[in-house]
Amino acid sequence: MSGYEARFAVWRGDADGGGLEDFRVEVHEGEVVLDVVHRLQATQAPDLAVRWNCKAGKCGSCSAEINGRPRLMCMTRMSVFDREETVTVTPLRAFPVVRDLVTDVGFNYRKAREIPAFVPPAGLAPGEYRMMQRDVDRSQEFRKCIECFLCQDTCHVVRDHEENRTAFAGPRFLMRVAELDMHPLDAAGESGLDRRRTAQEEHGLGYCNITKCCTEVCPEGIRITDNALVPLKERAVDSKYDPLVWLGSRIRRRPSP
Ligand code: SF4
Ligand code: SF4
Ligand code: FES
Numbered sequence: 001m002s003g004y005e006a007r008f009a010v011w012r013g014d015a016d017g018g019g020l021e022d023f024r025v026e027v028h029e030g031e032v033v034l035d036v037v038h039r040l041q042a043t044q045a046p047d048l049a050v051r052w053n054c055k056a057g058k059c060g061s062c063s064a065e066i067n068g069r070p071r072l073m074c075m076t077r078m079s080v081f082d083r084e085e086t087v088t089v090t091p092l093r094a095f096p097v098v099r100d101l102v103t104d105v106g107f108n109y110r111k112a113r114e115i116p117a118f119v120p121p122a123g124l125a126p127g128e129y130r131m132m133q134r135d136v137d138r139s140q141e142f143r144k145c146i147e148c149f150l151c152q153d154t155c156h157v158v159r160d161h162e163e164n165r166t167a168f169a170g171p172r173f174l175m176r177v178a179e180l181d182m183h184p185l186d187a188a189g190e191s192g193l194d195r196r197r198t199a200q201e202e203h204g205l206g207y208c209n210i211t212k213c214c215t216e217v218c219p220e221g222i223r224i225t226d227n228a229l230v231p232l233k234e235r236a237v238d239s240k241y242d243p244l245v246w247l248g249s250r251i252r253r254r255p256s257p
Contacts, residue, residue, distance in 0.1 A: 003028050006078065007086040008036065010048065014099045020088065021045075027078050033089065034062055034073035037101070049100035057219055060148035064101050065090045070150040070217045092153040107165065108149050111173045114202065116195075118180055119188040135184050141227060142179040144220040145172065151214035151224060157207045168204035171214035171224050177203055178228035181235060196236040205229075205236060 006027045009020040025040055034052055041048050053059035055074045062073040067081075067088050081087050095103035120126070152170040153159065169177070180186050181195040188195055199205040210233075212225040222228075 004083050006036065006081075006083065008040065009086050009088045010037070010040065010045075010101070011090040012045075012048070012100050013097065015097055018097070018100075020090075022086075031078050032074055033064075033066055033071075033076045033078065033087065036078065036087075037073060037089065049098070049102045051102045058146055060146035063092055063148045063150050063153065065093060065153075070153045072148060072150070072219050075219055092149070094153040094155075094159045095149075105149050108147070108152055108170070108172065111169045111203075112176070114169065115173060115176050115180075116188065116193055118183065118186055119191060119193070121185045121187045122190070124185075129185055131184055135182070138182060138227070139179055141222055142175055144222055145175070146220060147172070148219060150217045150219065154213045154217045155208075156211070156213065157204070164204070164207060168207045171208070171229065174199065174203055174205055174208065174232060175222070175224050175228035177205075178232040181232060194239070196232070196239045199232055200236050205232060208233075 004027055005024050008023040008025055010023060012018050012021045023040055023044055025036055025044070027036055034050075034055060037048070037050055041050070050062070050064075050073075052062040052074060055062075057072055057075040060072075063070065064073050065071070065088075066073070066076055068090075070092065073089070078087075089101065091097050091101050092103045092105070095105050095107060098104050121129070149172065152172050155171055157164050157168050158170060177195055177199045180188065181199070186195075208229055210225050210230060215223055215225045218224060
């Protein structure tokens with residue numbers, strides 16, 4: 001692809017409001033949307049606010065909506081667009097705008113803090129842990145997460161319903177609960193923490209209707225719905241309706257004499 005001039009519409013504004021501003025900007029072969037946004041900053045809009053860091057799809061900071069779809073700007077090649085079309089770049093819709101393309105993603109850090117950490121097994125020191133390879137593989141898939149929050153942005157439960165924010169942790173953090181609940185060494189249950197119950201009652205698992213929109217936008221290709229949310233729902237239902245599981249949980253919760 002030789003150089004050409006692209007049409008860009010970039011959202012400019014702040015918490016008080018704003019709108020799309022049109023630009024014509026040069027594009028070179030092999031460039032991504034973030035390159036073009038940087039050229040805009042360098043040549044036409046020096047005060048354009050944009051967050052980025054690695055330019056390699058690994059820091060998760062350049063998330064935005066490109067032609068309405070949540071994407072990483074640094075991983076979106078200009079060659080996927082027609083030269084004639086206007087490329088629209090807007091901030092993540094589910095989070096409050098700070099300025100231009102920068103949003104306040106603090107919601108996600110608050111949700112992260114609400115999830116109790118891994119509880120190490122009693123009597124085993126780090127280095128003595130032994131796990132089946134398939135359990136390691138599962139955790140590793142979830143840990144590929146770069147915290148770009150594109151899945152959180154696209155999920156309709158909070159994208160279109162401000163009122164659900166308190167009750168719903170979002171796919172990224174329900175995936176974290178699933179990871180810990182399926183972790184063979186997590187000893188949270190021994191201390192009375194029922195991760196499946198908290199998934200339902202505190203993190204809003206029931207709001208998820210497994211539409212897979214979160215999976216579709218994940219730049220790491222994590223199968224959030226199939227490998228985390230659906231198994232977590234199944235486990236939560238099993239715990240609730242299996243009398244043996246219910247009895248076991250009551251016995252475990254009894255205080256020691
Ligand atoms: S699968 Fe669940 S968490 Fe993912 S986007 Fe759909 S409703 Fe949201
Ligand atoms: S799960 Fe995927 S889309 Fe969601 S924050 Fe992590 S890397 Fe981003
Ligand atoms: S700049 Fe790091 S993911 Fe895009």
